[in-house]
Amino acid sequence: MSGVVCVVGSLNVDLVTRVRRHPRPGETVVGDRTRTFPGGKGANQALAAARAGARTRLVGRVGADSNGTAYLAGLGDRGVDCSAVLVTPGEATGSAIVVVDEPGENSIIVSPGANGFVRPADVDAAAVRSADVLLLQLELPPAVVRHAAELAAQAGIKVVLNASPWSAAAAELVDLADVVIVNEHEAAALGPVRGSVCETLGSRGARWLGAERPAPVIEAVDTTGAGDAFAGTFAAHLAMAASPDRALRSAIAAGAAACGHAGAQGWALTR
Numbered sequence: 001m002s003g004v005v006c007v008v009g010s011l012n013v014d015l016v017t018r019v020r021r022h023p024r025p026g027e028t029v030v031g032d033r034t035r036t037f038p039g040g041k042g043a044n045q046a047l048a049a050a051r052a053g054a055r056t057r058l059v060g061r062v063g064a065d066s067n068g069t070a071y072l073a074g075l076g077d078r079g080v081d082c083s084a085v086l087v088t089p090g091e092a093t094g095s096a097i098v099v100v101d102e103p104g105e106n107s108i109i110v111s112p113g114a115n116g117f118v119r120p121a122d123v124d125a126a127a128v129r130s131a132d133v134l135l136l137q138l139e140l141p142p143a144v145v146r147h148a149a150e151l152a153a154q155a156g157i158k159v160v161l162n163a164s165p166w167s168a169a170a171a172e173l174v175d176l177a178d179v180v181i182v183n184e185h186e187a188a189a190l191g192p193v194r195g196s197v198c199e200t201l202g203s204r205g206a207r208w209l210g211a212e213r214p215a216p217v218i219e220a221v222d223t224t225g226a227g228d229a230f231a232g233t234f235a236a237h238l239a240m241a242a243s244p245d246r247a248l249r250s251a252i253a254a255g256a257a258a259c260g261h262a263g264a265q266g267w268a269l270t271r
Contacts, residue, residue, distance in 0.1 A: 003055070005055070005135055007135045011058075015034055016099075016224070018031060035263070038267065050078065052232065056079065062086075120144055123151065158178045175195075182198075214252075215252050221261060
């Protein structure tokens with residue numbers, strides 16, 4: 001059964017380099033060649049939802065640059081409806097600098113670019129109201145996230161919020177969601193919520209609705225995007241009315257698979 005997921009979120013271009021180990025403060029280390037990958041939590045999760053079988057619509061902004069053009073074309077080729085992604089004249093597409101060490105762990109610096117210009121009025125109300133699940137993260141301005149969640153609530157649409165990256169604003173938004181996805185660190189900062197909490201546990205798997213499921217043992221290449229693959233796949237299975245156990249197991253498997261390739265989405269804008 002096909003469900004519909006609407007993702008309101010960020011699109012970034014990731015500049016990725018690998019190092020033997022992460023530098024300490026004030027230290028310089030030598031990395032290998034830099035590659036350009038598509039990223040941003042919104043787009044990562046939208047592609048994961050599409051790969052999981054849901055019809056997926058993405059709402060956001062890119063810059064009026066070659067990166068934005070190539071990015072939208074690549075997402076469209078991979079099954080994501082980007083008709084509600086706007087182009088921002090005079091701004092660059094959002095970007096991130098990603099450093100990955102030999103064990104596959106990453107550190108990330110994000111520059112919002114066009115993502116910072118998304119406004120509540122940009123949110124395609126029809127895309128939200130025609131979905132089975134609205135999937136949100138916290139890389140857009142909080143007012144945008146709130147507006148999208150309120151549109152979904154008015155239409156009786158299930159709201160899934162990946163409360164990441166965590167900030168003070170996150171605490172004010174979690175009660176808008178039917179399901180809140182957090183990692184262990186974010187869960188520690190999470191107070192009581194209206195909906196249920198799905199907690200990702202890294203290499204140990206995830207837990208939701210009292211059930212905890214393990215992750216497969218893998219050799220990680222790059223953990224960038226693993227949490228987004230989990231969230232997008234989880235939302236897709238909710239939209240397709242899968243059982244809670246299937247949704248959780250499928251999301252864990254997708255998160256593990258994402259660790260097996262370089263970059264968040266498994267394809268590159270440049271090589």
